[in-house]
Amino acid sequence: MTLTDASASSSAPVQRKLSTAKAMVEAIAQEMERDEDVFVLGEDVGAYGGIFSSTTGLLERFGPRRVLDTPISETAFIGAAIGAAVEGMRPIVELMFVDFFGVCMDQIYNHMAKIHFESGGNVTVPMVLTAAVGGGYSDGAQHSQCLWGTFAHLPGMKVVAPSNPADAKGLMTAAIRDDNPVVYLFHKGVMGLPWMAKNRRSVGPVPDGDHVVPIGKANIVRPGSDVTVVTLSLSVHHALDVAEELARQGVDCEVVDLRSVVPLDTDTILESVARTGRLLVVDEDYLSFGLSGEVIARVAERDPGLLRAPAARVAVPDVPIPYARPLEYAVLPTPDRIRRAILGLVNA
Amino acid sequence: MTLTDASASSSAPVQRKLSTAKAMVEAIAQEMERDEDVFVLGEDVGAYGGIFSSTTGLLERFGPRRVLDTPISETAFIGAAIGAAVEGMRPIVELMFVDFFGVCMDQIYNHMAKIHFESGGNVTVPMVLTAAVGGGYSDGAQHSQCLWGTFAHLPGMKVVAPSNPADAKGLMTAAIRDDNPVVYLFHKGVMGLPWMAKNRRSVGPVPDGDHVVPIGKANIVRPGSDVTVVTLSLSVHHALDVAEELARQGVDCEVVDLRSVVPLDTDTILESVARTGRLLVVDEDYLSFGLSGEVIARVAERDPGLLRAPAARVAVPDVPIPYARPLEYAVLPTPDRIRRAILGLVNA
Amino acid sequence: MEPEDRLGLYRMMVLIRTYEETILREYHADKKPVFDIGAGLIPGEMHLSAGQEPVAAGVCAHLSADDAVTATHRPHHFAIAHGVDLEKMTAEIFGRVDGLGRGRGGHMHLFDPATHFSCSGIIAEGYPPAVGQALAFQRRGTDRVAVAVTGEGAANQGAFHEALNLAALWKLPVVFVVEDNDWGISVPRSASTCVTSNALRAAGYGIPGHRVEDNSVEAVHAVAGEAVARARAGEGPSLVEVHTLRLSGHFEGDAQGYRSDLEGVPGRDPLPTYEKELLAAGVLDDAAVSSIAAQARDRVEAAVAFAKRSPEPDPATALDFVFAQA
Amino acid sequence: MEPEDRLGLYRMMVLIRTYEETILREYHADKKPVFDIGAGLIPGEMHLSAGQEPVAAGVCAHLSADDAVTATHRPHHFAIAHGVDLEKMTAEIFGRVDGLGRGRGGHMHLFDPATHFSCSGIIAEGYPPAVGQALAFQRRGTDRVAVAVTGEGAANQGAFHEALNLAALWKLPVVFVVEDNDWGISVPRSASTCVTSNALRAAGYGIPGHRVEDNSVEAVHAVAGEAVARARAGEGPSLVEVHTLRLSGHFEGDAQGYRSDLEGVPGRDPLPTYEKELLAAGVLDDAAVSSIAAQARDRVEAAVAFAKRSPEPDPATALDFVFAQA
Numbered sequence A, B: 001m002t003l004t005d006a007s008a009s010s011s012a013p014v015q016r017k018l019s020t021a022k023a024m025v026e027a028i029a030q031e032m033e034r035d036e037d038v039f040v041l042g043e044d045v046g047a048y049g050g051i052f053s054s055t056t057g058l059l060e061r062f063g064p065r066r067v068l069d070t071p072i073s074e075t076a077f078i079g080a081a082i083g084a085a086v087e088g089m090r091p092i093v094e095l096m097f098v099d100f101f102g103v104c105m106d107q108i109y110n111h112m113a114k115i116h117f118e119s120g121g122n123v124t125v126p127m128v129l130t131a132a133v134g135g136g137y138s139d140g141a142q143h144s145q146c147l148w149g150t151f152a153h154l155p156g157m158k159v160v161a162p163s164n165p166a167d168a169k170g171l172m173t174a175a176i177r178d179d180n181p182v183v184y185l186f187h188k189g190v191m192g193l194p195w196m197a198k199n200r201r202s203v204g205p206v207p208d209g210d211h212v213v214p215i216g217k218a219n220i221v222r223p224g225s226d227v228t229v230v231t232l233s234l235s236v237h238h239a240l241d242v243a244e245e246l247a248r249q250g251v252d253c254e255v256v257d258l259r260s261v262v263p264l265d266t267d268t269i270l271e272s273v274a275r276t277g278r279l280l281v282v283d284e285d286y287l288s289f290g291l292s293g294e295v296i297a298r299v300a301e302r303d304p305g306l307l308r309a310p311a312a313r314v315a316v317p318d319v320p321i322p323y324a325r326p327l328e329y330a331v332l333p334t335p336d337r338i339r340r341a342i343l344g345l346v347n348a
Numbered sequence C, D: 001m002e003p004e005d006r007l008g009l010y011r012m013m014v015l016i017r018t019y020e021e022t023i024l025r026e027y028h029a030d031k032k033p034v035f036d037i038g039a040g041l042i043p044g045e046m047h048l049s050a051g052q053e054p055v056a057a058g059v060c061a062h063l064s065a066d067d068a069v070t071a072t073h074r075p076h077h078f079a080i081a082h083g084v085d086l087e088k089m090t091a092e093i094f095g096r097v098d099g100l101g102r103g104r105g106g107h108m109h110l111f112d113p114a115t116h117f118s119c120s121g122i123i124a125e126g127y128p129p130a131v132g133q134a135l136a137f138q139r140r141g142t143d144r145v146a147v148a149v150t151g152e153g154a155a156n157q158g159a160f161h162e163a164l165n166l167a168a169l170w171k172l173p174v175v176f177v178v179e180d181n182d183w184g185i186s187v188p189r190s191a192s193t194c195v196t197s198n199a200l201r202a203a204g205y206g207i208p209g210h211r212v213e214d215n216s217v218e219a220v221h222a223v224a225g226e227a228v229a230r231a232r233a234g235e236g237p238s239l240v241e242v243h244t245l246r247l248s249g250h251f252e253g254d255a256q257g258y259r260s261d262l263e264g265v266p267g268r269d270p271l272p273t274y275e276k277e278l279l280a281a282g283v284l285d286d287a288a289v290s291s292i293a294a295q296a297r298d299r300v301e302a303a304v305a306f307a308k309r310s311p312e313p314d315p316a317t318a319l320d321f322v323f324a325q326a
């Protein structure tokens, strides 16, 4: 088993490259092999293989007893996953788009997330709730959101969001093995889908065999000394692209890939900001009352003196995601907005 | 019409005292008189008068055509309110406890809150969604939450939470007249219910006639120079109680009653912190990824130098609300926790 | 029915009634002179099930501790009938460390892994997890069943519909129980649906639907027996609705000003009715009535004493059990 | 039916089909050689309704612009049949400032106050707002109706159940339409419910339920006529299910590898079927067929031209319309 913090630092030489989707499926398949109690359910997870390829090939390999297409009844089938988990199974249940949480949130936050606590620790709910997140392809206000802040605000569930294939595998393995409910949010833009504009890092090296990325550990994907950019999921790649570009202009950015939203790796954030003195949070979720504010608050409640310049955020500015491309790209955390924010920080 | 910022500063001498519940009902009744399109629907809003007395007497006064008891079908009846609002009516729809949002959130955040935007401003959704919030009486993990952060994170709806009878009336009037959806969250502990431990300020002076408190304006309910306490709803009273007590020890607290969460009155917060140099946020919602982080971030992204001491928060520490009284009071933002936090700030 | 089985049902109903009356007493004991919902040894909302004993007794007679039950905000009768430990349950209601949830849950959140019992305060949302328990039971090749309970008000909630459809589709061993006590808080059934029986709705999922009209424990027992047998045989779910009776207010403190049927209520109490029936049939005599009552009282008082002896949770532990540790 | 009415239905079906084929062409025109869902003049998901024309044409023939329609993620046929401005609708699909939503909404979010038309991308969640529109219509003493549309997959969603129950209870003027095209993305009806007809479910709410088995526009027209008349007369809601046909993939880009029935699909196309029927009946002749086709083409191409002429929204306006200004 490879247990790594930085996904690229595995000791064995990693050559094989996979898309994020394939890496995610590989983790599920390996855990299904390992543990008869792991099974998958959700809309179009069978023959279709998940509309974002999050379950491709599993039906063929494990059959319809362990890969279950469901009716469009999220409350019923997520609730069913909860009941199965309470009885000791380890379901992986897919909510097709995170945007649909509103039809089934009671099962998620009042049941999945609270049963362990309400039972005084006597009942565990070992399950993984997967959902696709993110915009950038004109899918409109009901199919483009990230919403990790919404889940993270409500106690009792862990929340992870991988940015690359190796982490996708490692976090999925960790999530399945965790005795707690884990919400696993995969951005469509990092899955490496053949029918969507691909980030070049959506295909990358993935360790063979067991690979676990611990939940709750951020990853410094680019060390730097001038500005700390805290981000996650697809935005990691935009941040890295901008960091590379700005390096040529003499601005040295540190990019922190949170990977987990809950638990949030406050220590890594604080250590980084202590070194750079400047903080930018890049978040594809809505700006206010969410992740970006929380990251800044964690710094300001430890020591506002760490901040040599006012903290900055690039997020979706409290507006539903517009359909038309020029509008959508005006509100997404694009490389251009990130660049301007970083330059604003270093010139402050 | 009395249009006031500080609810107590109305020009006419205010003598008449009402409970918060009665003040809220008075606003609804006055608007129902004024506008035939205003109507009320929800569970037990008729003969029962709202289980927290938020609609008492309305059925008797306006009859069953304008005060509608509903089946336990929140998705259907909140959706019905949306449809009626789209057709130009002005429904006030009650979600009995905010904790139940999970069974109907899609209607709320994907429809109520987004239709105006998705329609490019061509459709308006003038409605008020009321819900009871808050704990402190051992109602357990599914009946004690505040969750304003959850609503505030999602764009397209205003969110208000009155702390006293005059504001309850004024914000309700403003909410009904607003052409946008307004989420109106009333804390059970400020309603002045005869069967629940009452805060002494849950009965107070309420202006007669038209009374509007503008949405988006915070209220400095106690001016002070040493520490800014930003808070809302029931916690305002705890903050005031502690401020009075600490004044005797020479600590002069400014207490800001936000009243509105969306829009958030950032200016008032910044001005106050600029004067005091110390910020405590007291929030009965969950600590992380919510209101308390947002308030701190708004300061740190303007100027972290305003903070002479690290910002502090007293909120529910990311744990479901426990049933047993000693546990519940260990996680609620009690006067004791507030006092310790303020002393921590001034001694930092 | 065999006399012994009839006696069993009666005994269970008496135990439940005794429990509810005792909780009623304890709940109000220290909330005087002015009722304060948050005060006293048992704080918070309290939903009692007196009058609805026939449903729990009749259904649970067919279950063992291996079968699952998900109950509602009004859970005591089902918890007791399903064999949840009375002492731990009571300690939970008193918010004590020896409670089922170490005081974290309270009366609407009783979780007992030993009997696969749980409940939820959110209307109809106990149905889907029961479907999942049944899925696990089926998957593991057992003949265990899951019983899911709601009120008639809850049958108009989306979760009800989705759960029935899913269980029917996957032929899962579930018995869906609807307790029709005529009221959802203050809203009469007639103001929540125009359908007179949820048995009609069962047809919309392709499953059998039954309605027991008279709150008779033996009728419930018979119908539930069929439904449980069907589930155990792998033939899928059924729906069982029982027209029952809410003897008291929705929760304690509810003055029931809205309740038109209040006057006739005592006369419809199922417990004296069944007692008379068994006395007439010679299954019971006065001595048995007294001794059964005394046994119930002893068990319940012992549970209350246990609860009161158990310590209150330490505030320093308030953050425990949010996450399971690896 | 009168020839003129039959011609009207045919004309509408042709218009819809022409529209969908044109959108199909425009959608794919600039997504070559490698399909990229986010690229091109029409980006994003695209759910076309070709094959389902009989439902929209048959239902909307009974409506005026005062009546409301809430449609689904697959909304074009209903929008067109209900008389939504073709140019503004097309401009919205192209994301332009003259679109119904000034480019904010897109193809799943068409809102037209002039015809009380709306749609939603969330399964079954268009039903409850339709109930509310009907409530407003009833409250104002009008005989206007609201039509709510979903697919057969959506009928297993909680919102479906709640909306039917509420509308039935309040006797609201709603016609609930279910388009059963056999598939919910890749999931066949048989894997989403074991009920063969949602007409059965209507009984569970005490309302009439109809199922049209053959995707015939005239059969839909007849059944919908009854349902609309009933609603206008104040007798409450009905459910109308139509067994229809999804001619293409769930959305563009869907290779339909899962689809067992694919081969037989073209033969079930309702448009040539109806055309043949009207030709045989002498209602249509070849000249009429051509001219109707040409008229449809002209209207649709004009709408596309309008859309393409309309400017793209200015990024500086991206934050407009979150809140209505006082």
Ligand SMILES: Cc1ncc(C[n+]2csc(CCOP(=O)(O)OP(=O)(O)O)c2C)c(N)n1
Residues within 6 Å of the ligand: B043, B072, B074, B096, B100, B103, C073, C074, C121, C122, C123, C150, C151, C152, C153, C154, C155, C179, C181, C183, C184, C185, C246, C250
């Ligand atoms: C989703 C949701 N909506 C509303 C409530 C508030 N509530 C609690 S019990 C109740 C009435 C339930 O009626 P019924 O299902 O008939 O059960 P009964 O109380 O009669 O046993 C209501 C409305 C809730 N707990 N959950």
Ligand SMILES: Cc1ncc(C[n+]2csc(CCOP(=O)(O)OP(=O)(O)O)c2C)c(N)n1
Residues within 6 Å of the ligand: A043, A072, A074, A096, A100, A103, D073, D074, D121, D122, D123, D150, D151, D152, D153, D154, D155, D179, D181, D183, D184, D185, D246, D250
């Ligand atoms: C609540 C919700 N769940 C899932 C989806 C994803 N989804 C979009 S369309 C669709 C299939 C819908 O099937 P059906 O209702 O039969 O309509 P059809 O596409 O066949 O017209 C699904 C699952 C969604 N939009 N909303």
Ligand SMILES: [Mg+2]
Residues within 6 Å of the ligand: C151, C152, C153, C179, C180, C181, C182, C183, C184, C185
């Ligand atoms: Mg009831």
Ligand SMILES: [Mg+2]
Residues within 6 Å of the ligand: D151, D152, D153, D179, D180, D181, D182, D183, D184, D185
């Ligand atoms: Mg379909």
